Amino acid sequence: MRDTTAPTSPRVAVVIPVFRHSGLVAEAIESVLAQEAPFRILVTIVNDGCPYPETDEVGRAYARAYPDRVLYLRKPNGGLASARNFGIKTVMDRVPSVDAFYFLDADNRLRPRALARAMAVLDEDPGVDWVYPSIDMFGLASAWDYSGPYSLLQHSAINICEAGSLVRRNVFEDGVLFDQNFRLGWEDWDFFLSAADAGHRGRYLENFGFRYRKRPESMLMEADRESSRLKGQLALKHKDLFSPRCAVRLEAEETPRFAIYLPDRGNVLRCVDPVSPTARTVDLDQHLRQVWHAHTLPGCTPSPPFTIVMDSAVMDSLTAVGALHWVLWKMERQLRSEQIACLHIEQGAPGRISIKETTLASADWQVGNATVAAIAPKALTEVLVDENSYWIDSLLSAKPSPRVAHSGLQLPAEMVELRRGRGTAVVNLLRLVHSLRSSPYRAAAKQAWQWREIGTAMRNREYEIPRQAFNGHPVFPRLTEAGRNMGFLLPMAEFAGVERVAYNIAKAMRARGWSTHAILLDTNSIKVLPDWQNAFDSVNFLSDPDFRLGGAGAQDFLGTPISDWAVSGRHDTVLSMLYWLDCVLNFHGGAVAGTMGQLRRFGVRTVTSLHVHDLTHFGRPTGNTHVGLAYEHGFDFFAPCSETMATWLHGMGVPREKIVTVPNAPGFDLPVSDTRDRAAERRNRPTDLPLRVLFIGRLDRQKGIDRLDKLIQSARDRDMPIDWRVVGGSVMRDGSPTAQLRLAVPPEAPLSDPADLAAAYDWADVVVLLSRYEGLPLTVLEAMRAGAVVVATDVGAISEVVCDGHTGILIPDSDDISRALDALADLAGDRDRLGKMAGRAIDMARHRTWHAATQGLSDALDQT
Amino acid sequence: MGTEPPLLLDLRETRTEQRRGRVLSCIVQSLLEDRIRQSRRQVELFRDLSHLRTSYEDLHRSFSLLETFVGASGLDQRQLNRDLPPAVNVAPVRLLSAQPLLQRLPRQSSGICEVAVHLARPPEGEGHLRVALSSIEAGEVLATWEFEAAELSRGWVNLPMEIALGPDDMTLDLSLDWSGLHPLELDWCLRHPDPRYSLRSASATTGAADDRVLALRIWSYIPGCTVPVASDNWPTGRSGTWILPGEALAKGISLNTDDENTRYLEQFDMLQVHPIQGDFAAALLSGAIDPGIGQVSVNIGSLSDSAAAIDYAIAIAPTANRIAPVRSAKGILRRRGMPLKPALERLLSLPATRCSEWYRLNAQEKGRIDLLLAAPTTEPFDLYLITRMAEEAERPSFAWATFSAVTLRSDRG
Secondary structure (H helix, E strand, O other), X not given: OOOOOOOOOEEEEEEEEXXXXXXXXXXXXXXXXXXXXXOEEEEEEXXXXXXXXXXXXXXXXXXXXXXXXXEEEEEOOOOHXXXXXXXXXXXXXXXXXXXXXXXXXXXXXXXXXXXXXXXXXXXXXXXXXXXXXXXXXXXXXXXXXXXXXXXXXHHHHOOOOOOOOEEEHHHHHOOOOOOOOOOOOOHHHHXXXXXXXXXXXXXXXXXXXXXXXXXXXXXXXXXXXXXXXXXXXXXXXXXXXXXXXXXXXXXXXXXXXXXXXXXXXXEXXXXXXXXXXXXXXXXXXXXXXXHHHHHHOOOOOOOOOEXXXXXXXXXXXXXXXXXXXXXXHHHHHHOOOOOEEEEEEEEEOOOEEEEEEEOOOOOOOOHHHOOEEEEOHHHHHHHHHOOOOHHHHHHHOOOOOXXXXXXEEEEXXXXXXXXXXXXXXXXXXXXXXHHHHOOXXXXXXXXXXXXXXXOOOOOOOOOXXXXXXXXXXXXXXXXXXXXXXXXXXXXXOOOOHHHHHHHHHHHHHHHOOEEEEEEEOOOOEEEOOOOHHHHOOEEEEOOOOOOOOOOOOOEEEOOEEEOHHHXXXXXXHHHHHHOOOXXXXXXXXXXXXXXXXXXXXXXXXXEEEEOOOEEOOXXXXXXXXXXXXXOHHHOOEEEEOOHHHHHHHHHOOOOHHHEOOOOOOOOOOXXXXXXOOHHHHHHOOOOOOOEEEEEEOOOOOOOOHHHHHHHHHHHHHOOOOEEEEEEOOOOOOOOOHHHHOOOOOOOEOOOOOHHHHHHHHHHOOEEEEOOOOOOOOHHXXXXXXXXXXXXXXXXXXXXXXXOEOOOEEEEOOOOOOHHHHHHHHXXXXXXXXXXXXXXXXXXXXXXXXXXXXXXXXXXXXXXX | OEOOOOOOOOOOOOOHHHHHHHHHHHHHHHHXXXXXXXXXXXXXXXXXXXXXXXXXXXXXXXXXXXXXXXHHOOOOOOEEEEEEOOOOOOOOEEEOEOOOEEEEEEEEOOOEEEEEEEEOOOOOOOEEEEEEEEEOOOOEEEEEXXXXXXXXXXXXXXXXXXXXXXXXXXEEEEEEEEEEOOOEEEOEEEEOOOXXXXXXXXXXXXXXXXXXXXXXXXXXXXXXXXXXXXHHHOOOOXXXXXXXXXXXXXXXXXXXXXXXXXXXXXXXXXXEOOOEOOEOEEEEEEEEEOOOEEEEEEEEEEOOXXXXXXXXXXXXXXXXHOOOOEEOOOOOEEOOOOOOHHHHHHHHHOOOOEEOOOEEEOOOOEEEEEEEOOOXXXXXXXXXXXXXXXXXXXXXXXXXXXEEEEEEEEOOO
């Protein structure tokens, strides 16, 4: 317990380290002795091994002259941080009454009431742990103002707190001291960042009364010369603070990036992430005042730099679709080069979400019809100070003067019912601009008010701080407090094969409490499955013209070309889009593997989901599996869809601990209400009807469509009693002869609705799949669940689920279809065998669920 | 507190009987060294002080010469630094009795020499206004002004300082405290979004938000120097230095008959008193010298590069002894039909007249006349600005003799 009751006990200790400032230190001491304060102040002179005897003489003289007010300490030279720490520790040990420490360098001065005013701030607000000053420099005269609320984000970019601050004792009691490793300078910057790391916060005191002697050559100048080295030292020590995720969190708390004006509600949402609890609503009058405040006294008050206008119904729709954050990010990207960004939201085709962009207005996309409008920070500033408003008013003319970027977002009616009629965003933007221009505060902005220079130079440019990690690229506006966020990196989304696996894993992980986000790498249009919103919380398009999914590069790995983009492309757009995620799952995203190592450094866990080796023309394995190996170091986990693939990965040198198999399961869920006993139904089917054989899947060479065609024709040649159905379309345009093949059975359109798919499988007695290569096809598992007997080539991991002759029939991978023909003949002729195999297949597939499949991955992620 | 204890003396290897002696010897040695060190330091400080004093005296002398140069160059003018005129068609700020308001000044303190606020209308009834200028950093009141209601009228209320504020930049608050039955109404200029810069209550507890900024004028001058003030702004009874404004010079009247060449040159802020061949030329500034003036200084010089040498002089005389000009046919006040020289010489010879010597300047030369009075004026005086050709027979072609920066200094009270 500290005894602070003694009336003569000092409340404040001023620590003055002295090293080679023997000639000036008397000024510093005198300025402290002259303090006018209602409490006692202890001057603590720390002679930091100064080689000049005069320092000792001055120190001793003052200590003798003022034995109750001056403490003189000597120590071997250790640098500024060491000297301050020595003073702090000595006073903490010897003078329990001291509530706060002030650090005055030997060549600086204080005005007489400085410490009284600063201590009053600490006394008024227990939440304030240090009071930092305005800086009035003499010698090389200048004056600096740091007005406005303390911003840790700004503080991570520039040192806004001078060492000459009054610091509460509890900061030191929490173990925060000056780091003696910062011998070249910036030890004060590090100190305050450490205090902030420990949960302490500062407050600015304007007109503090701190006077700083500025010389052309000083320790600070030396520190500036070493700035890149020291900045690196700071970033290393305060790794979390310097991470973009933390920067965006601080940005959201301290200085929101967006002002989203909702004209129908008459208010403004100030936010980085509009659905985060940090988003704050202010009424329009308050917003107008704050905008002018920020323009009149730059640096003094936070005001969102980006202004965005939309109706609340539009914002609700974008939120419902999960596209709101992406829209904000997209518009911020457009506003790097353009002055106005317009988003046109339209009702698109059923079952699809699409985007388009251009800088040219068209008949469809007139500026005045935009659903969402945004104005760049610089453009808004210019408009506000413009003598007249012709320039901005021209937005509604046929030839707008501002540079405008247009983009379109087409949403399906089943997701969002859009209100018909013109968008009013630009009209409302103009109304907002005119409200600002007619504000009574506009006149004040034409005058100079602040005589000190702005020290908080990053105020209202804080959005640039997280951008620094991405070479200035706009940073995705998403906070992660809400929970665990998992990104699914998809080259495209037509939701067959690998994409359907992603879809099902997303649903399973979402059910486990993750928020899931579809990241479309290489497409502007996606298919939306009926239960889309059970799978993904948001949809996001990379929309980066620089991105190349594949393609040859100068390097190859085990014969698989590594694209130039992966090796040396501009990754900033991808990184700035993904940094905020807790985990990304790469689903055959090709070159995006080149960003994984960087994402890991941002704290994102990286997983690659691998399914199938592609084959070269000569049949050599290649593709995403090999790209995954090339970037093995960048992935935390490999998630193969089968044990076969897991074994291959381990064999290729991937550590066993990094391999977490997510075994495939049927690609769609049966309705909960569907409790039919399919095995019994199949046993009761008439045995005299033709065998019903189904092919379902992509109509391409990999799937052996040419083999299927031969099989059908041969069966017909033999007059085998078979009813054929072929369901599917071609997704990959491989240009091979098979793509041009005209099948003997006209194919039916691909199915995506679970009920239609279930009906197709229920119809079939046999599902045939003569693929040349595979992973573990969903078709096989779906067929088995339905009790359709699978007749498939023994490729990939099919044999993991199809036990030849027991739960299905496996045939060698060959263009010779005779074994398949025999199998069909056998099953057509022996319905009893067909029924038994169907029953065993159903039993086998029953345990294949996505929940079970993702258990291992979920456990692995929980453990890291 | 204080210094650390002295170093320990290791006596383990000293015999017991020798320890006392060794301790004393050590103490004496230590004190002796300390005294020698202190003496040397004291001598060093004496030396440093003497150097500083020499340097200070040199600086003082240089500053004095600089003052003369600035004065002679006509540079000693205060500057209107900020002008925030009253907004129109708005209700004024009502300054209630005993509810003082604070207004931060929108610039740093350095060099500020005068502030003005704008009264919307004269106060009703009796009252008293106290205005104070304070620095926030130092917590000091730097200047105060007091006005009775009768002294206040609609328009700018000037708040001058004798000495411009020093070079140490600080932030200033103007506080206005009114005592009266009816509120004092002040004009404001604009609304400000930052409450630090708009009007606020001086009382922390009743600090109602007001986003208006008072209409203000702020003048500045050389920091820390005595301010030359336009005399119409100078409150009666104040001491200091001020310069006659251009309007006062423009009222100068030629005392020579039909002299078209004596006139106020607005672009130069000078009064031209063109010499007349064979006569004196003079301009009269009626009643320009108030009671209490102890020194009159005037800049002199020709605007011509090729004129012959010209003599300049100034004189002050009681208004009762004024050489009366007469009205000419052109409606300008003139003396009719007579040379000026006899009348002026008569005036200059009167005991109450104070006049300078003649100052002779060639073309392109500039100079300054300082008329130091033995005693301050006790009544209003006229000022006479006089020229003549140095050679009486010389023609005054291109003479263009001028007077400017008429500076009056009163003794400090």
